[in-house]
Amino acid sequence: MADKSTPNLQPEETVDYVAGSCNIGKREIRRRQTVAAFGALVTVLTLFSFYHYNVTRLDRLGIFFPMIMTSIGFLQARKRFCLAYGFTGLFNFGTLGSVQKVISSADRALDRKAALTLLFQSTVISVLFTAAIYALPVHLGPAS
DSSP, rough: OOTTSSSOOOOTTOOOOOOBBBOOHHHHHHHHHHHHHHHHHHHHHHHHHHHTOOOOOHHHGGGGHHOOOOOOOHHHHHHHHHHHHHHEEEBBSSTTTTTEOOOOHHHHHHHHHHHHHHHHHHHHHHHHHHHHHHHSSSSOOOOO
């Protein structure tokens, strides 16, 4: 029989601020998921435009920008950690826009380190994806 005194939380759900690990709640996570989905849509549309217009390899480097939006949004939602909040010493588990300051300088340092790690991971993902698109054969689209 389940213990009724504890909330029914999934193992990955966090309900409070944890320095360097979790600085956003459900509403903020949904916002990051929306950014990731929008970035993914722009990435796919950009890829289709590359095919349709048969762009040069140099032009394909532009895929980096929608891809970085996608990867940052996805990783923020997955890790329950906002990059900007981590750099600025803030967190939010309430309504959107109602941020609170991290008081402890040690906690702010952990948050900055986590933010740098998330930014690095997003950049690596985006660079690898961009490199893969760049490496595709020169003529992608229909023969002209």
